[in-house]
Amino acid sequence: MTASAWTEDRIDRLRTLWIAGRSAARIARELDHGITRSAVLGKVYRLGLSAGRPPPPKAVVPRVARRRDRRPLTTAVLRAASTSLPDHGLATILSVRRCECRWPYGDPKVEGFSLCGRPVARGAFCGAHAAVAYRSERQTPESLETLAGLR
Structure with missing residues (x-):
């Protein structure tokens, strides 16, 4: 029987990093030792962590200047x-x-x-x-x- 790569320390670190808003790829890099992005996402799902995470901020798109004069065009x-x-x-x-x-x-x-x-x-x-x-x-x-x- 093989030992799991998910030790209690790694799970605690995963929770901390996930709640802090880190991406799954970045968490996988920080946990190292064969943990992939997919493994992080699977563990997040199994632990039910994705429900409590706030959504990422939306990108700000510059608005095009609008015509201020609304009088009918003659x-x-x-x-x-x-x-x-x-x-x-x-x-x-x-x-x-x-x-x-x-x-x-x-x-x-x-x-x-x-x-x-x-x-x-x-x-x-x-x-x-x-x-x-x-x-x-x-x-x-x-x-x-x-x-x-x-x-």
């Missing part, structure tokens, strides 16, 4: 926004980053398809594209024609 603002739009994208589907505009240029099935790639101002779009994409007021046919550049 046709003048939309016209000004549409004149500042480039005629092609700066990023591809593989190169666009998390805080870059995802406004599509062209057909995704055709070569040369790109995304805007400018810094995000609201949602997933830059300021100019957000002005087109997010409209809070009910649109009239005249304002939609102006938006489309038909007027």
Whole structure:
């Protein structure tokens, strides 16, 4: 019969380290002598220690700056926004980053398809594209024609 690797001293040390918030891998390294991460997790489960452990702190994710001015977008603002739009994208589907505009240029099935790639101002779009994409007021046919550049 083989002796167990879990002596009373190791079990006490496991309890102390686990309650202190150490990871199973780190506890295994500190206990040494053939104790693996899986062995630590199994012993934690059998001892019922996981129920009393507080959850790990959540990672803080920086928030994207939001538009503070909540007034409805007028046709003048939309016209000004549409004149500042480039005629092609700066990023591809593989190169666009998390805080870059995802406004599509062209057909995704055709070569040369790109995304805007400018810094995000609201949602997933830059300021100019957000002005087109997010409209809070009910649109009239005249304002939609102006938006489309038909007027």
